[in-house]
Amino acid sequence: MKLSLRVLLLMLISIGIMQPVFGQVAITVSFAPPALPVYEQPICPDAGYLWTPGYWAYDPDFGYYWVPGTWVLAPEPGFLWTPAWWGWENNAFLFHEGYWATEVGFYGGVNYGFGYFGVGFGGGRWDGGVFRYNTAVVNVNTTIIHNTYIDRTVIVNNTTVNRVSYNGGEGGITARPTAQEQRVDQIRHIPPVAAQTQHIQAARTNPQLRASANQGKPPVAATAKPAEFSGQGVVAAKEAGAPYHPAPARGGEQPGAANNRAPENPNSAGRPGTPTHASELQPHQPAAPASTGNPKMDNKYQQQQAKLAAKQNQEHQKLQQQQEKEDQKAAKASSAQKQQVEQKHQQQTQQLEQRHTQQQQQLQTRQPPAPAPRPR
Numbered sequence: 359m360k361l362s363l364r365v366l367l368l369m370l371i372s373i374g375i376m377q378p379v380f381g382q383v384a385i386t387v388s389f390a391p392p393a394l395p396v397y398e399q400p401i402c403p404d405a406g407y408l409w410t411p412g413y414w415a416y417d418p419d420f421g422y423y424w425v426p427g428t429w430v431l432a433p434e435p436g437f438l439w440t441p442a443w444w445g446w447e448n449n450a451f452l453f454h455e456g457y458w459a460t461e462v463g464f465y466g467g468v469n470y471g472f473g474y475f476g477v478g479f480g481g482g483r484w485d486g487g488v489f490r491y492n493t494a495v496v497n498v499n500t501t502i503i504h505n506t507y508i509d510r511t512v513i514v515n516n517t518t519v520n521r522v523s524y525n526g527g528e529g530g531i532t533a534r535p536t537a538q539e540q541r542v543d544q545i546r547h548i549p550p551v552a553a554q555t556q557h558i559q560a561a562r563t564n565p566q567l568r569a570s571a572n573q574g575k576p577p578v579a580a581t582a583k584p585a586e587f588s589g590q591g592v593v594a595a596k597e598a599g600a601p602y603h604p605a606p607a608r609g610g611e612q613p614g615a616a617n618n619r620a621p622e623n624p625n626s627a628g629r630p631g632t633p634t635h636a637s638e639l640q641p642h643q644p645a646a647p648a649s650t651g652n653p654k655m656d657n658k659y660q661q662q663q664a665k666l667a668a669k670q671n672q673e674h675q676k677l678q679q680q681q682e683k684e685d686q687k688a689a690k691a692s693s694a695q696k697q698q699v700e701q702k703h704q705q706q707t708q709q710l711e712q713r714h715t716q717q718q719q720q721l722q723t724r725q726p727p728a729p730a731p732r733p734r
Contacts, residue, residue: 386450388708390530391422392569393521393599397579399427399472399497400593405505406489408432409481409496410439410554411470412580414523414569416453417562418705420698421605422569424576425561427472428584433458433548435487438479440542441465446527450712457549463542466525467533472496473512476533480512521599557584570605570698574598605701636678636707641671670714677710 391414399409412427430439442456443466454466462479473481473495481496482489485505491498494510525531535543550558561567564587566577575598582591681703688699 385416385453386448386709387416387444387453388450388705389605390446390451390527391416391444391523392574392602394468394470394523395424395575395579395595395599396521396597397427397593397595400429400580400582400591402429402491402496402498402503403582403591405503406431408439408489409472409474410456411441411472411474412576413442413470414444415442415558415562418702420568420570421701423562423564424567424569424572424579425558426567426576426578426587427470427580428557429582430551430553430557430584432489433551435489436460436484437548438462438484441468441470441474443468444524446524446530451524451527455550457547458551459542459545459547461538461542461545464533464535464539467531468523468525469520475512476531477536477539480509523599553584557581560585560587569602574600574602605698635681635703636674636710637681639674639707639711641667641674666717670717673710673714677706681706 394412394414397412402409407429408431410428410430413425414422415425416422432438437458437460440457440459440463443454444451445454445466446452456465457463465474465476467476468474469476473479473492480492482491484490488505490505490507491503492509492512493500493506494508495513498506500506520531522529522531525533564578565571572595575595577594578587578592579595580593581587586592684699684703688695691699
């Protein structure tokens with residue numbers, strides 16, 4: 359558990375932005391995850407297990423990778439799983455980690471199937487400390503597990519299957535949290551249990567689950583139990599949810615999962631292409647402050663601007679030197695490995711510029727306002 363959390367923290371630091379979203383830490387990526395693959399649900403291994411749908415996670419070293427759907431024991435009776443999801447916010451795709459709660463919260467309106475059709479969960483319910491399964495949408499052996507029922511009304515209005523895996527942005531799902539889902543955000547949450555973090559770690563270290571390797575069609579799409587990626591309980595994807603598009607190439611465009619294009623990064627405006635390396639960034643210059651009529655105050659603000667610009671240019675140089683070393687190491691690597699390095703560098707560069715822009719905006723808000731003109 360401690361090792362998995364340490365790995366996750368390193369991932370967050372390497373991407374460069376950590377920000378609380380709905381009480382969680384969100385990973386930001388500049389281009390959309392692939393579509394959800396098409397797969398069947400493995401049979402529930404035993405009573406008390408709840409379904410947690412598969413999703414695309416992200417690692418800065420090799421991009422998106424598939425975390426297979428799996429059955430997990432609930433941490434406490436009465437708790438349900440709210441799936442992880444990606445959303446376009448603040449000019450980037452932000453990852454929202456899943457959690458356990460007594461009600462299902464907002465998960466981006468993403469149709470994960472098997473009871474998670476975009477709102478709530480129709481695959482079962484708790485009844486007196488016992489979980490009852492809705493066999494109309496989940497795969498349960500009723501000869502072994504008897505606490506079941508059938509309710510097909512949850513799938514009546516879901517005849518059109520949407521494989522888009524993210525909310526917002528170009529081509530994304532347009533759902534917004536309901537009042538009830540917003541209320542769920544305020545109640546007690548339990549983070550992913552140890553079995554789930556082990557499952558995520560096993561997926562992250564499996565090269566076959568990387569989108570660059572499986573082209574959006576993972577060989578392990580779902581498992582009967584967490585971190586068990588071989589044996590009878592493993593289900594492979596039937597097909598990719600949409601044609602797969604590789605990670606952005608140097609200076610290229612940023613593909614979305616559904617339509618080849620995600621919204622353009624704001625830091626690329628006015629440039630020949632989205633910067634891939636720190637060497638492509640323009641040096642920062644101190645902004646000229648407006649005169650407040652107080653020379654001492656104006657001089658102090660100008661010094662703050664110069665200090666910030668110097669610090670940011672040092673960060674440019676440090677990142678540039680790091681990337682140049684990594685490019686030299688990757689010179690003899692395969693084309694796929696070189697592409698992964700390019701993708702990593704693009705993410706680092708864009709996130710650095712985003713952070714610098716935010717720093718400059720924060721400093722500008724602290725600048726004293728210029729005096730209002732005197733009425734004549």
